[in-house]
Amino acid sequence: xxxxxxxxxxxxxxxxxxxxxxxxxxxxxxxxxxxxxxxxxxxxxxxxxxxxxxxxxxxxxxxxxxxxxxxxxxxxxxxxxxxxxxxxxxxxxxxxxxxxxxxxxxxxxxxxxx
Amino acid sequence: xxxxxxxxxxxxxxxxxxxxxxxxxxxxxxxxxxxxxxxxxxxxxxxxxxxxxxxxxxxxxxxxxxxxxxxxxxxxxxxxxxxxxxxxxxxxxxxxxxxxxxxxxxxxxxxxxx
Numbered sequence: 001x002x003x004x005x006x007x008x009x010x011x012x013x014x015x016x017x018x019x020x021x022x023x024x025x026x027x028x029x030x031x032x033x034x035x036x037x038x039x040x041x042x043x044x045x046x047x048x049x050x051x052x053x054x055x056x057x058x059x060x061x062x063x064x065x066x067x068x069x070x071x072x073x074x075x076x077x078x079x080x081x082x083x084x085x086x087x088x089x090x091x092x093x094x095x096x097x098x099x100x101x102x103x104x105x106x107x108x109x110x111x112x113x114x
Numbered sequence: 115x116x117x118x119x120x121x122x123x124x125x126x127x128x129x130x131x132x133x134x135x136x137x138x139x140x141x142x143x144x145x146x147x148x149x150x151x152x153x154x155x156x157x158x159x160x161x162x163x164x165x166x167x168x169x170x171x172x173x174x175x176x177x178x179x180x181x182x183x184x185x186x187x188x189x190x191x192x193x194x195x196x197x198x199x200x201x202x203x204x205x206x207x208x209x210x211x212x213x214x215x216x217x218x219x220x221x222x223x224x225x226x227x228x
Binding site: 004033035040041042043044045048058059090092101102103105106107108 | 146148150156157158159160163203205207216217218219220221
């Protein structure tokens with residue numbers, strides 16, 4: 001089954017404790033990205049990757065890191081989480097960026113930073 | 115950069131009522147246009163899309179027409195059901211495959227009452 005998987009689905013952590021949220025897709029997609037969803041602010045892009053070893057900042061990259069060493073994986077790293085990073089996070093992928101290429105979304109990771 | 119304006123929610127309707135959710139955008143060139151839907155507790159999924167001017171996307175009774183002259187892509191449904199209760203996101207996607215971030219609308223929550 002074609003899908004985007006994220007782990008963990010729920011995470012409660014404390015300020016300053018490094019964490020990684022994994023994202024994997026099995027569709028051989030080139031484009032992958034991370035979003036955060038906050039009430040009243042909608043969906044905002046954190047980082048995106050056009051292909052392996054090619055990453056770039058989205059609208060809200062501060063406090064986050066990403067890497068794209070393999071085509072299928074795109075982990076999101078919070079080196080020193082803070083309470084303002086409490087949010088619902090989505091990973092997404094598409095074949096490539098361009099005409100008619102829809103985004104496929106993971107189920108989401110709800111992160112709480114105390 | 116690209117931007118999207120969606121009508122604010124929540125939109126509360128009775129079952130079988132007519133639905134319109136407005137979406138206007140600014141973008142470089144002529145992007146593809148997408149509507150995504152997020153059901154409670156789930157990630158986003160594609161609802162419908164249109165790839166060029168005057169195209170009409172449709173799915174599950176929803177329709178949206180790509181209006182280049184007004185840069186709009188309003189979502190409509192003639193008779194909503196309780197099961198349509200969800201958050202709806204409008205999103206343009208650039209035509210080219212250069213380095214590009216993606217922009218989503220802020221989302222419109224629809225609540226359909228029996």
